[in-house]
Amino acid sequence: MKLFIAALGTETNTFSPIPTGRSAFEDDLYLLSDASRTSRHWFAGPMREWRRLGEAEGYEVVESLSAFAQPAGPTRQDVWEELRDRILADLDAAGPVDMALLQLHGAMVADGEPDCEGELLRAIRARLGPEAIVGVELDLHCHLTDRMVSAASVVLAYKEYPHIDVDDRARDLFQLCHDARAGRTRPVVAVADCRMLGVWRTPQEPVRGFVDRMSAAEGKDGVLSLSFVHGFPWADVPEVGAKIIAVTDGDAHLARRTASHLAEEIWTLRDRTTERLLGLDEAVQMALSPPDGLTVLADVSDNAGAGSASDSTFLLRALVNAGARRCLTGCYWDPVAVRICMDAGEGARLSLRIGGKTSPMSGDPVDLHVRVLALRRDAFQTFGNGKQAMGDTVLLEADGLHLVLNALRTQTFHPDAYTQFGVALRDYDTVFVKSAQHFNAGFAPEADRVVYVGVEGSASPDFASLHLPSAARPLWPIVDNPFAIDPIRQGAA
Ligand SMILES: [Zn+2]
Incomplete structure (x- = not known):
């Protein structure tokens, strides 16, 4: 056999x-x-x-x-x-x-x-x-x-x-x-x-x-x-x-x-089963006036697991402008910035241009004065029963905001994407992840609440606005009731 x-x-x-x-x-x-x-x-x-x-x-x-x-x-x-x-x-x-x-x-x-x-x-x-x-x-x-x-x-x-x-x-x-x-x-x-x-x-x-x-x-x-x-x-x-x-x-x-x-x-x-996601302003407000305990917020629109770049800066720019503190955000796919940090070394202070490099769907880069808190070469994170490579990865601090940048594009699957640097999720009031749902398995047990955020991006959850001319039949929520429009579909599997 x-x-x-x-x-x-x-x-x-x-x-x-x-x-x-x-x-x-x-x-x-x-x-x-x-x-x-x-x-x-x-x-x-x-x-x-x-x-x-x-x-x-x-x-x-x-x-x-x-x-x-x-x-x-x-x-x-x-x-x-x-x-x-x-x-x-x-x-x-x-x-x-x-x-x-x-x-x-x-x-x-x-x-x-x-x-x-x-x-x-x-x-x-x-x-x-x-x-x-x-x-x-x-x-x-x-x-x-x-x-x-x-x-x-x-x-x-x-x-x-x-x-x-x-x-x-x-x-x-x-x-x-x-x-x-x-x-x-x-x-x-x-x-x-x-x-x-x-x-x-x-x-x-x-x-x-x-x-x-x-x-x-x-x-x-x-x-x-x-x-x-x-x-x-x-x-x-x-x-x-x-x-x-x-x-x-x-x-x-x-x-x-x-x-x-x-x-x-x-x-x-x-x-x-249709959910209302938080908008950008509501998410930033939550970071500025966090509820008790740990809040994990997912930037679903920039999920590498859905093909997004994972370098979008819409939320980052708003968090920086608002002066958010005790806040951790990642993982930003930015091999150039990671390389610069690797050469600068742990403890270095430098000006760094972060994210927003892949397309207009990622927004513009954000310039920050950062301190390199920790570096990891060829890092991994957990996903299910296996591992996902992250490439060289760095933890940065910028005026009370902590950021994780990595060189190999991946969504944030698991808390160990962050905790491998020696920090604990509970060190923060709000933790942002670029992921739509896989993060939930590892983060939800540690969080007091999980919140989903929808902003601009190549994986925007605004399904009604998707342009799908090749779809072979009407689909909800682009239309309210596809079965009323096309009740008999020939050749359906
Ligand atoms: Zn899947």
Whole structure:
């Protein structure tokens, strides 16, 4: 029995000013065949799980590429083709394969390919034939396409946002595919289109209850697996938007009915799952007159995890102008400023131009007189069961305001992005992070409150204003009721 495994991911924000080239993968995760044995990267977690589980069940494990790039703009066509061809060449060289498991993001767009994962899966299925089992794990922020679903035997997505269940879902997928390969089940996949753009935070009600009900229904009455695909709104591609996946044991009608019911439930909950974010002035006011305890504020509009630059200065400039104190803010992607600080050394005082370098969506740079409090070379932060590289990283002080700058673009995932410098979150009244939700897993347990802030930026949460002419059907909240405009959608997955 032969098991083939590979991992390929990036999340493409088609509005991002940053192109995704080869170095974006090499800087983050790019291992040709041994990530399961050598990498601590969170995206390689499923590869570690599949090797362990596969070998325990007596499979010969053939491991291919593991590659991940920080979310940004479209991937260069030649880079995407090289990544795809690397996996397909490994598959060709593997000989007959019984089962293939793929860890894919599902929102990768190349210059000439709006559905990279669909094309990869189509090519894999064409090579393996109809009998092989092809299992696919997706980030819930994917664009689920008909091409992906029709090529896969089983497809599922992370259930949690923040993504704390990447390895759990990898184990689910292994078991589902292993059972199908052994003939114990006959998975059938159906998809329902929610026709919605949004952000759903799974620790919060009513989303928490929805996810828990979905999980509780799995493994019973013929239902094998259920996923709520949130979708990734910042991409002008045909299948952008939220969807439900239902996998049942041989019952296509049950799969379709279950997916439709869950999609209807998400649609019905839309007013309760829509949140009002703080504006810039309200966030600055909170930093100036902080409530008791520790407040963590998330700058969701400049989230590198959604393809933003992570160097925007709209909030920073306002905090500086207002004279905010006992306030920590980061992580600003600014390799030039970090390099200058590295050369100046710990304790140095200097004038530094910070952020605002990537595009007008990041605002203008902010000039500050800073003191270098601490430096870390090749820093890492925690994400889920793995690690995320930050590059060289520096903690600065400017008139009572503390800032963390780093050389390798990443969102702020975890408090250790800050506390590795020897500071504690409780040293501050307000702590700002450039992240939309992943920070929540580590920061929320330490904070008295978590507040989400929406300002200008390439990941602005103003979904109603997104320009998505390629979307193949009307979507809420761009329109109030997409089902009233286009009640019958032909060819829906
Ligand atoms: Zn995601």
